[in-house]
Amino acid sequence: MTSHATTSKTPPITNGRGLEPTVVGSHATAAAPVFESLSVLDLFKIGIGPSSSHTVGPMRAALDFLGQADASGRFDEIVRLRIDLLGSLGATGSGHGTDTAIMLGLSGLAPDTVETPQIAETLERIRATGELPLGGRRAVAFDEAKAFVFRPLTVRSEHPNALRITAYDAADETIATAGYYSIGGGFVMRHDEGDVLSPVPAPAEQLHPVPHPFTTGDELVALCEETGLSVAELMLRNEAAWRPREQTVAQLERIWEVMQECVAHGIATGGILPGGLDVKRRSKEWHAKLLERDAAPKTGRPDLLEGMEWVNLYALAVNEENAAGSRVVTAPTNGAAGIIPAVMHYADRFADCVEDELPWQVRFLLVAGAIGIIIKSNASISGAEVGCQGEVGSACAMAAGGFAAVLGATPAQIENAAEIGIEHNLGLTCDPIKGLVQIPCIERNAMASVKAINAARMAKQGDGTHYVSLDTAVETMRQTGADMSDKYKETALGGLAVAYIEC
């Protein structure tokens, strides 16, 4: 809730393992915010690692808070900030970089425009000076150890990823306070007066009626059959509700460019990932080995799966970049950011993509976006909400649909490919060790990339008819997520996160 009340009461801090989370709040859930329609560019956002819900979303919330503080008319009186991280953000926010992302957002930096070197520079300056450049406008004393309050056991009923930012004046009275929910994929809802949940940015920028609306796989296939349009062309016509056609094409080409830069930077960078797990970056070494292998004269029987090792490499490169907090494209989240780029790099290098008036990369992303819209509209792409099936499973389905499309699949075959992609990730839990997006996340992206390629190829062998529809698989994912214990939903309280014992 945004308010300018004059109280500075500190809520009790609940902390520690083994205690039952306390659920507070007035909404049943914010899991299915009403977006009249989603754009493909809502699903593919240029941002920073390691997590769209724990990094990109909170950074956008912090940026929004600057506007809220400005609206109070007392921006220049702010002398102290407090940030409460609740539920999953409190449990794994430190490992996922939620605190640093909020510091960057409060400094006026946006996830889609911040340059990688700016991230370290800004954080170093805040830590060295003990001052945060609020909105890039004025310095405010900032001690991160005191400013951030981690409250993992306080879970809002609206969404497990909740945060509240409060600004105080010199008398320790509240100048502005706002609560947010980071609902996955960088999407953010603000908890406004009267318990209203408002998308950030404002609805006017997000809600657009489109000529061919769809929210289910069945509707999408039926629309394609009725209009004679391909999935990619139908999506592109819908995108025209937001911006001219050429602009959408150019922006999707830019997304592909950033994905390529990310892979290139990943395979050129060695060392150890941050966070304390001492995970070695492997892609640089693997890249050298693959180049050497491919250059060597061939002897013996041909290994038909050699290309898959390149797929693994591309996925690792992206997810190592993500874990290092560098620039990636959410696809549809940061944790699962390696799958679509890996499959696209595979398509670029090893597949005969069908020629069309639109570049195949643009068609791939449009179709993957259509699948993402269906999943987000009916279930979730948030690991904190439904487990890893919502992140890696969704990305796998999106990549499978996109790859099938550029191989020349029909809309029914595309729907089938996406269904195979999600069906075989059902039940996948989220249990990152130490709350870092490293183990199992990095390798899991490689596994799902290979699965997506196989799903597309299996669907292409058929005629599009199959038993379980994409819509049924998505609904099963939603129900499985609802039944899943919170231990397996980005809290690092179950699975590998606790099975792993530090020596």
Ligand code: SF4
């Ligand atoms: S386990 Fe899956 S959902 Fe959880 S942080 Fe890793 S990639 Fe994301």
